Amino acid sequence: MPEPINNRSALLGFPKSYAFVIGINHYPHISGDLSSAVNDARALAQVLKHRQGFDHVELILGPKPEEEAEALRQDTEGIQLSFDAGGANLRDLLQRIQDPEQEPRIQPNDCLVFYYAGHGKPGEFDQGPAGYLLPSDTRPSQAMLQNDTLIPMEEVFTALKTLNCHHTLLILDCCFAGKFRYVGQKTRDANWVSNMPLYEERFMRYKRERAWQVLVSAGPHQTAADWVGDRLDQEGRAHSPFAEALIEALEGKAELRERGRNLGDGVLTSQELFIYLWNKVEKLTNDPTIEQTVQYPDLFPMGDHQGGQFIFFDPNNKLNFADRVIRNPYKGLEPYAAADHDLFFGRKEVVNSLLAKVLGAPLVLVTAPSGGGKSSLVRAGLYPALQQTEGWADAPLIELRPGALPRQALADVRHQIDPTQKQLLLLDQYEELFTECQDEDERAGFEQDLIKLWKAARDGQLKIVLTMRSDFEWQLEASAFGQAFWTADNLAGFLFRLPPMGLDELREALVGPAWVEAFDFENDELVDLILSEISYAPGALPLLSFTLSELYRITDKDTRIFTTGQYKEELGGVNGALSRRARAIYDTLPDNQHRATMQKIMLRMVRLNDGSYARRRVFLSSVQPGQDLHEFNFPGEEDQIVHDVLDRLEAAHLIIRGSDRLGQAFIEPVHDSLINYWPLCRQWIEEFGRDNLLLQRQLWQAVLDSTRPQEPVFGYGATAEDKLGADDSLTANFSKLWESNPKLLQVLEQVSAGARDYLFSHKDAILTEALPQIAEADREHFQSFWDDCHAKGEIPDLNSLILSGYSDKILALLLEKGQHWLNEAEAQFIRQSWEKRIADVLDLKRQRDEAIEAERRSARLARANGNAFKAVQLDRRDPTAALRLAEMNYRIYPESEAAAAIFKQLLSDPIQANCLLTIREAGDR
Known part of the structure; x- marks a missing residue:
C-alpha cells in the first residue's frame, strides 16, 4: 500500500494521531454473527495507518472460528493487533487510554479516531437515552439495561471526554448508532452548511478549533446493513455499505472538486466525508432487489465541540487551497444577488x-x-x-x-x-x-x-x-x-x-455566512445576544445583515472571530450600527433644507410613551376617501424634498413601508433603536421637547377631526326621536377649529419664532407693503406698534394686530417664510383657526360698538325729549323763546321725533313764524 503524500503531523500541527479500530463478527452466546465487521475494521486500520498517516493504530478483532488469524495478520505491519474483543478487554482499552502512565500516553493536543463495527442495541424496550455496544462475549438478558456484558455508549463518551483530545472523531457502524446523539450535550455546529471552498484561512480555523464529532452509519432507530449483495473487496471479502464508502473516501475518492478546478484542495473534512457517505450509502442500500431498509448516515457534534472539523487528507494529492476572495460575508443593507447564493441562509x-x-x-x-x-x-x-x-x-x-x-x-x-x-x-x-x-x-x-x-x-x-x-x-x-x-x-x-423569518431561520442567517468565510462567533452567548436584539424587529433580515456587516468591518481578519467586546463596545450592538448608518445618511444629504426636512420626518415618527420614546407609524394615505391628507404632505418644493429623504431612508432600510388591514399605507422606523439610540435623533427630541411633540400630535389629530362630518350636538337625555329630527342649525356654531383654544397661541408662538430672522431683516419692506392695505385711521397706530416691537427686539403679537385688518396677512407671511414644523394641512388648519378667531373678535367689536351707539342714541333722545318738554312749557310765558328752543333742539337732535313734532307745532302759529323770520333776518344783517 503506497505511503501518503502529505505528512499528517506536520500539516495539522498535532504531535500524534491515534486510531482505535474494533470489528466483531463472532457472538457465540447470541444468534447473530456478522460477516463484514472484521474485514471492515481491518481494511480501515490499514487505510488509517498507511494512507492517512496515523502514528498509532490499534486493531481489535472478534473473528469467527473459521476466520484464520494468520490470514488476518497479513498487511497489518505497524498496527497493534488483538483478537480479544470481549467485554473485559474492551473496557480495559477504555481505561488504559485514559491513563497517562500507560501506553500510548495520549495528550490533549493529539487527535483521535475511535471506530466500532459490530452489533448495537438501543436502550431497554427501545426507550433508553442511548445505545449499547456489544462485545463478542455478550450474553442475552431480559433486563438489558442491567446487563453488564454490554458497553453503554455513555461509557465510551466518558473515556473520550477524559482524554479531551483537540480533535476526536467517533465512528460507529452498528445498529442504532444514532443513539449516541443522546449521550453528549447538544452543541452548536454547522452541519447544515453546504460544502464550501477550502481557503487556507478556513483550513487553519478547522484545525485550530476543537472538533468533537460523531459519524454514524445509521439513525437512532435504524439498523445498519452488514453487507449488501455481492460487493467484495479485492481479496473477495465483503464490506458493509457504510465501511465500503468510508474506505473509498479515505483512499481519496471522496474529495469534492470545486467547479472549474481539475484538482481538489487535498483535504477531506468530516463534512465532506459525511456528504460522500450519505450519497454512497443511500445508493448502496436503496436496492429494490434486496430486502434492506434504506440507510442514512449522520454526523453530529458531541461534548465540547467548538466549530472545528476533523481532518483527513487526500492521499493522492498535495494541498491545493482555493483562491481567496476577500469579501464581507454579510450584504449589509443591499439585497442578495444570484452570485451571493452561498451566503444566503435561513x-x-x-x-x-x-x-x-x-x-x-x-x-x-x-x-x-x-x-x-x-x-x-x-x-x-x-x-x-x-x-x-x-x-x-x-x-x-x-x-x-x-x-x-x-x-x-x-x-x-x-x-x-x-x-x-x-x-x-x-x-x-x-x-x-x-x-x-x-x-x-x-x-x-x-x-x-x-x-x-x-x-x-x-x-x-x-x-x-x-x-x-x-x-x-x-x-x-x-x-x-x-x-x-x-x-x-x-x-x-x-x-x-413571504412569511417573516423565525428564530431558527434568523440563527442560520446569522451564523451561516460567517462559516462560509471562515469566521466564527466568540461563543453562543454572542449569537443569542444578537438574535435577542433583532428577532422582534420589523425588517429583521436586513437589520441583521447590516449589523453583522458593520461588525465584520471592525473585526480582526487574522483571528476571524466576532467578539462580544467588539459587538457591544466598538459597534454598540444593533443600536450603534443603526446610529452610524443614520448619521451617514444625514451627513450625505445635499443641503441644509434636506437636513431640516429629515429632522421633521424623524420627529414625526416618534411616539411618546410613559417617560420614554418609541417608533411611531405615520400613515401616508387619508382615511377620508378623495382626500390627499397625510402628515408628510408639505407645501411647495419641500414636498419633493420629503419624498427624497424618505426614499433615502428606505433605501438604507432605516424605515419600512407597509399597510394596515384597512389598506392604509404607512412608514415607520425599522427599529426603536433608531429613535432611542441615535444621538442626533435624541438631540432633536430634547430640543423640540416633549410638550411640543404632544402639541404636534394634538394638532394633527385636530386636523383629522376637522375633516370628519360634524355630528349634531344634543343635550343630556336626548332621545332617538330628537336625533331623527335634528336641525343642522344646531351645529352651525360648533367649531372644530382652535380659534378659542390656547394651543393656537402656542403654535403661533413657535411659528413666529421660526420667522424671527425674516421679520427683522424685512421689517421695513413688510411695513411699506402693509400700510396701503390698512384703514387710514389705523395706519399711525399700526406703524407705531410695529416700530415699537422691533425697537424692543420683540415679535409683533398677532392678537394686537387683529383690529388692523392685517394680522391674517402677517400670519400667512410667517407660515410661508418661517422655519416651522407644520405640514400643509396643519398650516391650513391654523390659518382657518386664525381667520375664525379674527371673525369672532370683529364680531365682538361690532357688538360692543353697537351697544355703545345704542347707549349714545338713547342719551341723545332723552336730552331731545327733555328740551321739547321745556319748549312746550316755555311757550305759555314766552312763545318766541320757546320757538327758538324748539328750533335749536330739532337741529341738534334731528333723529328725535319729539323734537321735530314740537318744533313743527310751534312753527304752525303765523305770528310766531313771522317773528322767527324777523329774528333770522335781523341776525343776517
Whole structure:
C-alpha cells in the first residue's frame, strides 16, 4: 500500500494521531454473527495507518472460528493487533487510554479516531437515552439495561471526554448508532452548511478549533446493513455499505472538486466525508432487489465541540487551497444577488416551497412588507435552486424594474426573452408601476405587453416572478394585468406571501455566512445576544445583515472571530450600527433644507410613551376617501424634498413601508433603536421637547377631526326621536377649529419664532407693503406698534394686530417664510383657526360698538325729549323763546321725533313764524 503524500503531523500541527479500530463478527452466546465487521475494521486500520498517516493504530478483532488469524495478520505491519474483543478487554482499552502512565500516553493536543463495527442495541424496550455496544462475549438478558456484558455508549463518551483530545472523531457502524446523539450535550455546529471552498484561512480555523464529532452509519432507530449483495473487496471479502464508502473516501475518492478546478484542495473534512457517505450509502442500500431498509448516515457534534472539523487528507494529492476572495460575508443593507447564493441562509424551506410553486405555474407573485427580503429570496434562493432542477442548469435570469417608464424597461430586455425556452424573468419591485409611473398610456401599454408575455409563458417554458410590497396587492388586483389572471379561486396557484423569518431561520442567517468565510462567533452567548436584539424587529433580515456587516468591518481578519467586546463596545450592538448608518445618511444629504426636512420626518415618527420614546407609524394615505391628507404632505418644493429623504431612508432600510388591514399605507422606523439610540435623533427630541411633540400630535389629530362630518350636538337625555329630527342649525356654531383654544397661541408662538430672522431683516419692506392695505385711521397706530416691537427686539403679537385688518396677512407671511414644523394641512388648519378667531373678535367689536351707539342714541333722545318738554312749557310765558328752543333742539337732535313734532307745532302759529323770520333776518344783517 503506497505511503501518503502529505505528512499528517506536520500539516495539522498535532504531535500524534491515534486510531482505535474494533470489528466483531463472532457472538457465540447470541444468534447473530456478522460477516463484514472484521474485514471492515481491518481494511480501515490499514487505510488509517498507511494512507492517512496515523502514528498509532490499534486493531481489535472478534473473528469467527473459521476466520484464520494468520490470514488476518497479513498487511497489518505497524498496527497493534488483538483478537480479544470481549467485554473485559474492551473496557480495559477504555481505561488504559485514559491513563497517562500507560501506553500510548495520549495528550490533549493529539487527535483521535475511535471506530466500532459490530452489533448495537438501543436502550431497554427501545426507550433508553442511548445505545449499547456489544462485545463478542455478550450474553442475552431480559433486563438489558442491567446487563453488564454490554458497553453503554455513555461509557465510551466518558473515556473520550477524559482524554479531551483537540480533535476526536467517533465512528460507529452498528445498529442504532444514532443513539449516541443522546449521550453528549447538544452543541452548536454547522452541519447544515453546504460544502464550501477550502481557503487556507478556513483550513487553519478547522484545525485550530476543537472538533468533537460523531459519524454514524445509521439513525437512532435504524439498523445498519452488514453487507449488501455481492460487493467484495479485492481479496473477495465483503464490506458493509457504510465501511465500503468510508474506505473509498479515505483512499481519496471522496474529495469534492470545486467547479472549474481539475484538482481538489487535498483535504477531506468530516463534512465532506459525511456528504460522500450519505450519497454512497443511500445508493448502496436503496436496492429494490434486496430486502434492506434504506440507510442514512449522520454526523453530529458531541461534548465540547467548538466549530472545528476533523481532518483527513487526500492521499493522492498535495494541498491545493482555493483562491481567496476577500469579501464581507454579510450584504449589509443591499439585497442578495444570484452570485451571493452561498451566503444566503435561513430560507431553505421557503425556497423549496417557492420553487414548487414556480415549477407549477407560469406566473408567481411574491409579496412581503418592505424589508422582508423578497428580491434576495428570488435572486439568491429561488434562482440557484431552480438551476439545480433537472433541465434548468443553464436557464438565464432576466431582471427588470418597472420604474417611471415600465414599457421601455420591458422593451430593453425583450430581445433576451424567449417564452419557448427555460428562463426566469424577474420583475422586481413591481410596486414602482404604481408609485413611479405617472403616464397612464405608458402604464397601460406595459400591462398589455405583459399580458401577452404571460399568455406566451402559459404555452411555453418561461417562468415569470413578480416581487412587490404586500400593501400594493389590491392595486395589482385592480389593474388591467391583474384582471387577466387574478381570481379568488386561483390565489394559491400564483400568490406567495413571504412569511417573516423565525428564530431558527434568523440563527442560520446569522451564523451561516460567517462559516462560509471562515469566521466564527466568540461563543453562543454572542449569537443569542444578537438574535435577542433583532428577532422582534420589523425588517429583521436586513437589520441583521447590516449589523453583522458593520461588525465584520471592525473585526480582526487574522483571528476571524466576532467578539462580544467588539459587538457591544466598538459597534454598540444593533443600536450603534443603526446610529452610524443614520448619521451617514444625514451627513450625505445635499443641503441644509434636506437636513431640516429629515429632522421633521424623524420627529414625526416618534411616539411618546410613559417617560420614554418609541417608533411611531405615520400613515401616508387619508382615511377620508378623495382626500390627499397625510402628515408628510408639505407645501411647495419641500414636498419633493420629503419624498427624497424618505426614499433615502428606505433605501438604507432605516424605515419600512407597509399597510394596515384597512389598506392604509404607512412608514415607520425599522427599529426603536433608531429613535432611542441615535444621538442626533435624541438631540432633536430634547430640543423640540416633549410638550411640543404632544402639541404636534394634538394638532394633527385636530386636523383629522376637522375633516370628519360634524355630528349634531344634543343635550343630556336626548332621545332617538330628537336625533331623527335634528336641525343642522344646531351645529352651525360648533367649531372644530382652535380659534378659542390656547394651543393656537402656542403654535403661533413657535411659528413666529421660526420667522424671527425674516421679520427683522424685512421689517421695513413688510411695513411699506402693509400700510396701503390698512384703514387710514389705523395706519399711525399700526406703524407705531410695529416700530415699537422691533425697537424692543420683540415679535409683533398677532392678537394686537387683529383690529388692523392685517394680522391674517402677517400670519400667512410667517407660515410661508418661517422655519416651522407644520405640514400643509396643519398650516391650513391654523390659518382657518386664525381667520375664525379674527371673525369672532370683529364680531365682538361690532357688538360692543353697537351697544355703545345704542347707549349714545338713547342719551341723545332723552336730552331731545327733555328740551321739547321745556319748549312746550316755555311757550305759555314766552312763545318766541320757546320757538327758538324748539328750533335749536330739532337741529341738534334731528333723529328725535319729539323734537321735530314740537318744533313743527310751534312753527304752525303765523305770528310766531313771522317773528322767527324777523329774528333770522335781523341776525343776517
